[in-house]
Amino acid sequence: MFKILTLNNISVAGLNRLPRDKYEVASEIMHPDAILLRSFKMHEMEIPKTLKAVGRAGAGINNIPVEKLTSMGIPVFNTPGANANAVKELVVAALLIASRNLTQAWDYARNLEGDDASIAKAVEAGKKKYAGTELPGKTLGVIGLGAIGGRIANAVIGLGMKVIGYDPTVTIQHAWNLSAEVQRALSFEELLSEADYITFHVPLIDATKNMLNAERIKHMKNNAIVLNFARGGIVDDDAVIKALDEEKLYAYINDFPTNENKNHPRVVSLPHLGASTFEAEENCAVMVADQIQDYLENGNITNSVNFPEMKMPRAGASRITISNSNVPNMVGQITSVLADSGINIVDMLNKSRGDIAYNLVDLGTGADEEVVNKIKQIEGVLAVRII
């Protein structure tokens, strides 16, 4: 029986992928084999000794101690693209909210007093304050052209906008999916100087912390609009609020409220709603549950953020999986232990990613704990399983 600890609410559609005769799934469980989570902050958590895998139902992994888990031989999975449409739709909404002054206008309307005739009069007198601008012909700068940024770029071209994108590490697959109309910025500053709106779709990592700061705001057009649906911390909120107060920037729409930003008259802060649609929650949960199941039962790895992609059809009587440091002579030492134990290798796959290497080894016979313990004793071996 595999034990799965959930640290956030995970869509039932995903949890139902894990058959209950083989999986015990609960939000409080001792000795879990795997953890499923969304934005729960795992950094302060003690990692259970039994843990074999972590599955993030979503994209961002800044809440997970990936480096520590890697050093323990534990793969971390996420669900690339599974919530991208949900974020895209919210960003399109945010472009319109900002351009048409919708929150301010709504606030004006809901505070009107008097009978309906005087409200109608006040409506016509007041509406000029909320006149906005239209999207066609304006330029959206998209920072990060991955699953979300790429979809946004393509969608707003359909709305008549021009798009300039900045992503020095874009994958070939994501580049293929981009409309040919997306202009490539050679630097972040070039994008800032051309865009009427900018939107961030990068992970929160050292290189993206305070990526938009006071110095860079100077490169922006007057009255530009900033959208941040990636992570708090990517935009320096102090600098943006100062620029709003000085009427350098026009509006700031984000998914990460703070005491400083949430009540500002030119800011709309939403409660981290980007991925909160029924469809996205279900997509993420199904994807992550399938990946965790295939890893626990077969050792296969799909969509890991720290381990190599690995899939091998089952052959032989049993399979062992081994995570080890990516240093010379590991495969030689592992196969020697198997040979010394009289165990025949039927099939084997070894791949590495950065400092980690991972092996799937199908054996002609069953392997016992003694063999596993001998492999564990090899210097550099991080985790071994028989499945």
Ligand SMILES: NC(=O)c1ccc[n+]([C@@H]2O[C@H](COP(=O)([O-])OP(=O)(O)OC[C@H]3O[C@@H](n4cnc5c(N)ncnc54)[C@H](O)[C@@H]3O)[C@@H](O)[C@H]2O)c1
């Ligand atoms: N608001 C929400 O609810 C919500 C939902 C999903 C994702 N997110 C956030 O959005 C981020 C992006 O998600 P995604 O699914 O598009 O991920 P993704 O991995 O598909 O795309 C990220 C892109 O950012 C690029 N990038 C990385 N560093 C960069 C830099 N310094 N400058 C420019 N580009 C850079 C990468 O090359 C990649 O193409 C996630 O990491 C997460 O933090 C937020």
Ligand SMILES: O=C(O)[C@H](O)COP(=O)(O)O
């Ligand atoms: O990175 C993500 O996928 C989003 O920020 C969604 O987070 P959530 O699953 O906590 O809504």
